[in-house]
Amino acid sequence: xxxxxxxxxxxxxxxxxxxxxxxxxxxxxxxxxxxxxxxxxxxxxxxxxxxxxxxxxxxxxxxxxxxxxxxxxxxxxxxxxxxxxxxxxxxxxxxxxxxxxxxxxxxxxxxxxx
Numbered sequence: 001x002x003x004x005x006x007x008x009x010x011x012x013x014x015x016x017x018x019x020x021x022x023x024x025x026x027x028x029x030x031x032x033x034x035x036x037x038x039x040x041x042x043x044x045x046x047x048x049x050x051x052x053x054x055x056x057x058x059x060x061x062x063x064x065x066x067x068x069x070x071x072x073x074x075x076x077x078x079x080x081x082x083x084x085x086x087x088x089x090x091x092x093x094x095x096x097x098x099x100x101x102x103x104x105x106x107x108x109x110x111x112x113x114x
Contacts, residue, residue: 070086
């Protein structure tokens with residue numbers, strides 16, 4: 001079967017679910033669902049959804065994302081907050097650390113490069 005050179009970015013099927021590591025969890029009981037649509041040569045892209053909660057994050061990778069729905073707050077190690085809502089697009093560079101808080105269930109599409 002030939003490989004498609006383009007395809008729609010949609011959350012089809014049940015996706016993979018997980019929760020943040022207990023040592024990173026700050027509040028709530030967030031559940032993540034990921035639909036990883038492409039994975040090759042250190043590149044990942046797809047859709048991610050999380051229910052409300054707050055946890056510590058630390059990035060070794062580069063990530064571009066666009067918020068499709070919901071509201072989240074990304075806070076860096078110095079305490080600078082960025083409110084994220086539908087339509088917002090951001091890049092997180094390797095070395096970023098801080099917290100991610102989902103205020104309202106949030107869905108984003110993403111491209112990650114290791």
